[in-house]
Amino acid sequence: xxxxxxxxxxxxxxxxxxxxxxxxxxxxxxxxxxxxxxxxxxxxxxxxxxxxxxxxxxxxxxxxxxxxxxxxxxxxxxxxxxxxxxxxxxxxxxxxxxxxxxxxxxxxxxxxxxxxxxxxxxxxxxxxxxxxxxxxxxxxxxxxxxxxxxxxxxxxxxxxxxxxxxxxxxxxxxxxxxxxxxxxxxxxxxxxxxxxxxxxxxxxxxxxxxxxxxxxxxxxxxxxxxxxxxxxxxxxxxxxxxxxxxxxxxxxxxxxxxxxxxxxxxxxxxxxxxxxxxxxxxxxxxxxxxxxxxxx
Amino acid sequence: xxxxxxxxxxxxxxxxxxxxxxxxxxxxxxxxxxxxxxxxxxxxxxxxxxxxxxxxxxxxxxxxxxxxxxxxxxxxxxxxxxxxxxxxxxxxxxxxxxxxxxxxxxxxxxxxxxxxxxxxxxxxxxxxxxxxxxxxxxxxxxxxxxxxxxxxxxxxxxxxxxxxxxxxxxxxxxxxxxxxxxxxxxxxxxxxxxxxxxxxxxxxxxxxxxxxxxxxxxxx
Numbered sequence: 001x002x003x004x005x006x007x008x009x010x011x012x013x014x015x016x017x018x019x020x021x022x023x024x025x026x027x028x029x030x031x032x033x034x035x036x037x038x039x040x041x042x043x044x045x046x047x048x049x050x051x052x053x054x055x056x057x058x059x060x061x062x063x064x065x066x067x068x069x070x071x072x073x074x075x076x077x078x079x080x081x082x083x084x085x086x087x088x089x090x091x092x093x094x095x096x097x098x099x100x101x102x103x104x105x106x107x108x109x110x111x112x113x114x115x116x117x118x119x120x121x122x123x124x125x126x127x128x129x130x131x132x133x134x135x136x137x138x139x140x141x142x143x144x145x146x147x148x149x150x151x152x153x154x155x156x157x158x159x160x161x162x163x164x165x166x167x168x169x170x171x172x173x174x175x176x177x178x179x180x181x182x183x184x185x186x187x188x189x190x191x192x193x194x195x196x197x198x199x200x201x202x203x204x205x206x207x208x209x210x211x212x213x214x215x216x217x218x219x220x221x222x223x224x225x226x227x228x229x230x231x232x233x234x235x236x237x238x239x240x241x242x243x244x245x246x247x248x249x250x251x252x253x254x255x256x257x258x259x260x261x262x263x264x265x266x267x268x269x270x271x272x273x274x275x276x277x278x279x280x281x282x283x284x285x286x287x288x289x290x291x292x293x294x295x296x
Numbered sequence: 297x298x299x300x301x302x303x304x305x306x307x308x309x310x311x312x313x314x315x316x317x318x319x320x321x322x323x324x325x326x327x328x329x330x331x332x333x334x335x336x337x338x339x340x341x342x343x344x345x346x347x348x349x350x351x352x353x354x355x356x357x358x359x360x361x362x363x364x365x366x367x368x369x370x371x372x373x374x375x376x377x378x379x380x381x382x383x384x385x386x387x388x389x390x391x392x393x394x395x396x397x398x399x400x401x402x403x404x405x406x407x408x409x410x411x412x413x414x415x416x417x418x419x420x421x422x423x424x425x426x427x428x429x430x431x432x433x434x435x436x437x438x439x440x441x442x443x444x445x446x447x448x449x450x451x452x453x454x455x456x457x458x459x460x461x462x463x464x465x466x467x468x469x470x471x472x473x474x475x476x477x478x479x480x481x482x483x484x485x486x487x488x489x490x491x492x493x494x495x496x497x498x499x500x501x502x503x504x505x506x507x508x509x510x511x512x513x514x515x516x
Contacts, residue, residue: 003297027302032493041303048309103312106355106375113305113423115315121306143306150305155297159305160316160422162346162400168422176305213350215313266400267317268349287352 001026005152005193005247012189019179019189020141023148042140048110049099049122055107056098062105064286067216071098088127089231096123096227100220112143113150113159116215117173119223121146124177124230125184134184145180149196156248157255161208162267164258166222171203171254174226174233181234197243197250199233204250205257207265209272212283218273298440299425300516308424310369316401317347317354320420322374325363327428328405331446331512332414336407338387339364345400347420348392357390360403369424404430428514434476434485436514442471443493444515447486450507451477458505459486468492483509 002008002022012022027038057075061068074094077083083090096119103109103118112121125142128134134142150159153172158164178195182188187195203226211217243250264271273279299305310319329335341360343351351357355374361381362374373380381388393404401420406413417430427440438444449455456475463470469491477484494513503511 001297023302030300038302042306045303045306045309106312108309108370108372109312110307110309111315111319111424112307113315115310115312115318115424118312118315144302147302147306151299151302154299154305154423158422160401160420162316163422210350210353213353215354263345263400267346268400269353270349 001030002152004156005149005196005251008148008152009189009193018141018145019148019183019192020144023144023151039140042143043136045110046140046143048108049112050126052099052102052107052109053095053122053126056102057094060101060105060107062101062214062216064212064214064216066211066214066282066286067104067220068101070220071095071101088131089228091130092124092127092227092231093224095126096120096223097220099123100223104214104216104220112146113154113172113176114161114169116161116219117169117223117226119220120170120173120226120230121177121180123223123227124181127231128181128184132184138184142180142184145183145192146176149176149179149192153251153254157251158258164255165261165266166206166208167203167254168258169208170219170222170226171200171206173223174203174230175200177227177230178233178237181230182237185234185238187238191237193247194242195234195237197245197247198236198241199229200247200250200254201243201245202229202233204254207261207272208267209265209274210267210269211274211279212286213269213274214286217279217282298421299423304423304425308369310424311372311374314354315424316420316422317350317356318359319369319424320401320426321347321356321359321403322363322367322369323424323426324403324405324418324420324428325360326366326368327363327418327426327514328407328414328416329364329366331416331431331448331510332407333510334409335366335384336364336386337409338407340389340391340406342391342393342404344393344395344397344402344404347401347403348394351390360405361388364407431485432483433478436487437474438487438515439472439489440515442489442491442515443513444487444489445494445499446512446514447488447502448509449484449486450509451481451484452507455484455505455507456486459488459502459508462498462501462505463488463490466498468494468498489515
């Protein structure tokens, strides 16, 4: 069983296998399930992701009214063709947003690695799909690569916003996605690790400060930027750029930053954006609490 | 390693908005119901840390009650769990605790009916994964790194040996075992961590033993 990214990359490269294959084989070994069963389970997750994106792109709004409709706005903007960044990046962003808008509306999603960060992995996958035209099997493999890197983070650091801040959720998700984009685009296992490291380095320190404690503001837009970050880091790694700090050390740094993060910035809705005047006003409006009482 | 399966990371399929505060909460509620073996008539649920501060926004209250109603993380009935519990005349009380706990996402669940009560403490460690750290006042010393079962039994001679024999028969190795009781001859609890995955058939075989009240797989 691989315990860190270095071992994962070593396992893959020494056997001439892809990261996705290493993850599938480990899953078979740990659970005693057959290859068909393991792949079938992941296929089901992929189906849920696809449906959530579809639903979000048709327009969905949360009960609080804080989020919804942005995925549609972005798709309409892309269709006009006057965008500045890039079509695949914006497509990934809109699909990440679509997923998290569905999540905020208490719709059905697949946690990757968490619900609050569920948009990044499927968002990038379904955007890259239009460029690469992968087979269904390659798309399923994308999720196994994401899972392999997420597995390392979960066991060596954290994937919980309450424990490690948003860096542990959207940060992890973006790193997982970047590594998977590299493999589906034909990159090597070590390039996947570089992409994960580059992404995560740019997510370090990100706090979890949801307004009113809802997984909406700023979570939906953080998934948007997580997707963009993952796309660019994957391109950088595929270009041959490496991280001076190895991936495992970046993960360890993330863990230690999480430990030193104040409680008010770890999913308690007490600090950061949640504690801004507007954040507080929205909270009072949503839960029907008078602001005077709240201030006492 | 606490996370053993790729599906702990890619998954679960669930109703939003939070894997730790919604899916994890549903799983804590469902574990309580499963250990209680029936639908409770009342529930008193205490939230600590991040759970206490944000449970309304995350639907933690709805989800944990959904779990008590035996709903899985992806069951859309979770959204209406409070109404459904109300229809069944299940009396629910929520308590926001100020006390600091070791883990930021902690819930204490007390449930019961005319025939008994059960109390457990669960923590939601991220991505929908949970751990039960206390049951009926017994502290559960689970590493979370290996599959584990809980055996609620009557404190009688031979009960522990019988369980160990069945595991041995199926070539399942015990890595760690903890036995605790409140009073001599009353309810007692075995917490057993094993090296291999335990099939349902083995659990059924243990359940059929004399003096065994309930067997539950608590860690996969």
